Amino acid sequence: MSTAKCAAKFVTVLALAGVAFAAGESRKDLHFKVGKHPAISINNPYGPVVVKAGAPHEVIINAILHSDKVEIDQSQSHNRIDIISHLLQGADQYSGVVEYQVLVPADASLSIHSENGPVHAENLHGDLALEGGNGAMEVLNCGDGHVHVRTLNGPVTISNVRNGHVEVVSMSGDVSLTSVSGPYVAVNSNTGKIEYAGDFGGEGEYSFTSYAGNIEAVAPAYASIDVTARSSQGRVDSDFSLEPKHTPFYAKAGSYFSGTLGKAASSVKLMSFSGKIHLKKRQ
Amino acid sequence: MTCLEFERDLPECVEGQPSPEQQAHLNSCPTCSGLLLDLNSIASQAKMLSAAEEPSAAVWNAIEERLRSEGLIRRSEPIYLPVEAKPSFMQRWRAAWLVPVAAALAVVAVVKLYHPTRLNNDDAKQVQQPIASTAPVKNASAKRKPALSHEDQQWLSTVAARPPAQLAKFRSDLDQANAFIEDAQESLQQDPNDVYMQQMLMNAYEQKQMLYELVVDDSSH
Numbered sequence: 001m002s003t004a005k006c007a008a009k010f011v012t013v014l015a016l017a018g019v020a021f022a023a024g025e026s027r028k029d030l031h032f033k034v035g036k037h038p039a040i041s042i043n044n045p046y047g048p049v050v051v052k053a054g055a056p057h058e059v060i061i062n063a064i065l066h067s068d069k070v071e072i073d074q075s076q077s078h079n080r081i082d083i084i085s086h087l088l089q090g091a092d093q094y095s096g097v098v099e100y101q102v103l104v105p106a107d108a109s110l111s112i113h114s115e116n117g118p119v120h121a122e123n124l125h126g127d128l129a130l131e132g133g134n135g136a137m138e139v140l141n142c143g144d145g146h147v148h149v150r151t152l153n154g155p156v157t158i159s160n161v162r163n164g165h166v167e168v169v170s171m172s173g174d175v176s177l178t179s180v181s182g183p184y185v186a187v188n189s190n191t192g193k194i195e196y197a198g199d200f201g202g203e204g205e206y207s208f209t210s211y212a213g214n215i216e217a218v219a220p221a222y223a224s225i226d227v228t229a230r231s232s233q234g235r236v237d238s239d240f241s242l243e244p245k246h247t248p249f250y251a252k253a254g255s256y257f258s259g260t261l262g263k264a265a266s267s268v269k270l271m272s273f274s275g276k277i278h279l280k281k282r283q
Numbered sequence: 284m285t286c287l288e289f290e291r292d293l294p295e296c297v298e299g300q301p302s303p304e305q306q307a308h309l310n311s312c313p314t315c316s317g318l319l320l321d322l323n324s325i326a327s328q329a330k331m332l333s334a335a336e337e338p339s340a341a342v343w344n345a346i347e348e349r350l351r352s353e354g355l356i357r358r359s360e361p362i363y364l365p366v367e368a369k370p371s372f373m374q375r376w377r378a379a380w381l382v383p384v385a386a387a388l389a390v391v392a393v394v395k396l397y398h399p400t401r402l403n404n405d406d407a408k409q410v411q412q413p414i415a416s417t418a419p420v421k422n423a424s425a426k427r428k429p430a431l432s433h434e435d436q437q438w439l440s441t442v443a444a445r446p447p448a449q450l451a452k453f454r455s456d457l458d459q460a461n462a463f464i465e466d467a468q469e470s471l472q473q474d475p476n477d478v479y480m481q482q483m484l485m486n487a488y489e490q491k492q493m494l495y496e497l498v499v500d501d502s503s504h
Contacts, residue, residue: 094291131497150493152456169493171456188486190459209486211463230479232470271479273466 024068024095030061035079037126040104041111044085046070047097048135049112053123054103061102067095109145118154127164137173155192163202174213189213193275197282200225200266209271217270218280224262229270229277231255236270239281284308289315290448297322322447429461442498456494463487 034057042049047066054060059081063072069091073084085098093116104110109126112119118135121128127145130137132154139147139158146165149156151173158166159178166185168175174193177185181201187194189210196217200206206225208215214234219225226245229236232255242259257279270277289296289308296305296319309316431439435457442453467484471477 133497150497152494152497153452169489171459171490171494188489190456190463190490207482209483211459211466211483211487211490228479232466232480269479269482271483273463273483 024066026065026068028061028063028065028072030059030063030072030074030083032059032061032076032081033057034059034081034105034108036105037107037109038079038081038105039109039111040081040083040102042083042100042102043113044083044098044100044117045087045096045115046093047085047099047114047117048120049100049102049114049117050120051100051102051104051110051112051122051124053106056105056107059102059104059108061100063101064099066097066099067091069095070098072098199223200268203265204267206266206268207271208269210275211273212275213272214275215270215272215277216280217268217278218282219261220282222262224265225268226260226264226266227268227270227279228258229256229279230258231272231275231277233274234272234276236277238279240279286312286315290446293319293322293447318448428458429465431457431461435461438495438499453494453498457491460487460491460494463490 038059040059042051061083065072069088071086071088073082073086075082083100085096087096097117099117104124106123106125108124109128110121110124111129112121113131114135115133116135117132118138119130119132120138120140121130121142122140124142125144127147128139128142129148130139131150133152135151135154137149137151137154137156139149139161141160142164143160143162144164147158147161147167148165149158149168149170151169152171154170154173156168156170156173156175157178158168158176158180161177161180162182164182166177166180166182168177168187168189170187170189170192172191173189174195175187175189176195177187178197180196180198181204183202183204185204186207187196187209191212192210193213194208194210194215196206196208198218199220200223208217215229219240221240227238227242229238234255236255236257238257240259240261242257242261244259246258270279284304284307286308289305289312292302292305301309301319309319439450439454439457442450445453464484464487467480467487470480471484474480
């Protein structure tokens with residue numbers, strides 16, 4: 001390697017180190033000992049929060065603070081841990097960013113509020129409450145606990161979630177549910193699309209409603225459902241040949257369908273004001 | 284330059300001269316150029332607000348009498364001071380009164396002038412569907428600006444310090460929630476026993492409640 005190339009590399013490394021130093025990025029690692037079913041709350045205005053299942057009785061939080069304009073407030077009271085990204089004077093959406101990587105016991109209950117950053121929760125069995133403004137919300141491989149998601153504009157993806165209540169409220173964020181089943185699954189959207197792909201199992205109650213967003217549900221031929229779909233101003237279609245049933249409302253043809261499939265074990269309601277609704281058969 | 288970087292520098296651009304880099308971004312990005320155009324319009328309207336006619340002396344006298352009757356100001360103070368004298372409470376109050384009014388009007392102007400595109404391609408296609416005769420109603424609801432309640436105005440005032448683009452989004456979401464409530468209420472007037480529409484109305488209120496809570500939560504940081 002020539003001397004010039006070596007010098008260039010050295011200068012580049014120095015420059016990068018200088019940039020990192022100037023940016024004031026710092027790392028903070030937190031460890032907490034907890035008992036069974038701990039409750040963990042994280043409030044992070046800017047930046048991602050990723051939570052995964054780790055060792056029992058231990059909560060490990062790795063945080064990267066993007067500047068000295070934000071600090072982490074932490075408190076533990078018995079089995080409850082509160083983490084807050086505390087914005088200091090002059091913090092903004094760039095300097096206020098904190099990136100969280102969190103390992104919690106699988107049976108932990110989580111409450112996460114993130115104004116802008118994405119939130120990801122995986123392999124957990126406690127209750128999850130996720131709130132956000134614009135960031136994506138993702139829940140994967142969770143079960144046996146309730147999942148509550150509230151978002152303004154961020155997309156919501158929930159996959160492989162079973163045996164719990166799943167409730168999503170969204171203004172304009174699209175909501176996608178894949179292999180989600182349980183005693184109660186409800187999505188309430190304004191303009192965001194609602195997509196469901198699963199078997200409507202668990203003898204549960206499924207309620208997907210939107211104001212202007214389209215609703216698309218894909219179910220297998222063996223699905224056992226009692227389904228009602230209605231859109232006041234949008235088109236409504238079904239790929240299934242349903243056993244017709246009585247509906248407790250008046251609706252014009254093409255804007256609703258109602259009927260049963262199989263033993264009608266689960267109740268499915270697909271309702272929109274002006275969005276399209278399509279119940280598709282999985283190929 | 285990205286849209287995010289442009290938004291960060293937006294305050295410098297409003298009623299100012301964009302830098303060459305900003306101008307290059309404006310030329311290539313219709314969203315940001317539209318936003319800047321809207322904000323410049325708002326800024327010019329806000330100036331007109333400050334030059335608007337002040338209410339007549341009779342109005343101020345009536346307000347003053349009301350404040351006196353409620354014991355908020357004392358009668359010992361002269362009602363009118365010479366112009367060159369130290370401003371009285373009432374005179375200071377008059378000017379302060381215009382600030383929130385101007386802010387509220389500016390917020391209304393932001394929302395009226397800034398309409399981010401909300402309908403996706405699927406929505407556009409829907410107009411082509413066999414039941415297209417009903418589709419325009421949806422478009423109407425998407426564009427509709429239901430009247431703001433007192434609570435809505437109070438809520439907007441709590442987030443008035445947010446960046447203009449964010450504020451416009453909040454207002455847009457609020458309009459969508461209100462449009463949902465209005466449409467569900469109208470449907471229920473036609474058929475009060477429609478249990479599904481009752482559920483839709485509850486969902487609409489749930490959306491509005493969430494909007495209130497999330498935005499105010501975020502404002503508290």
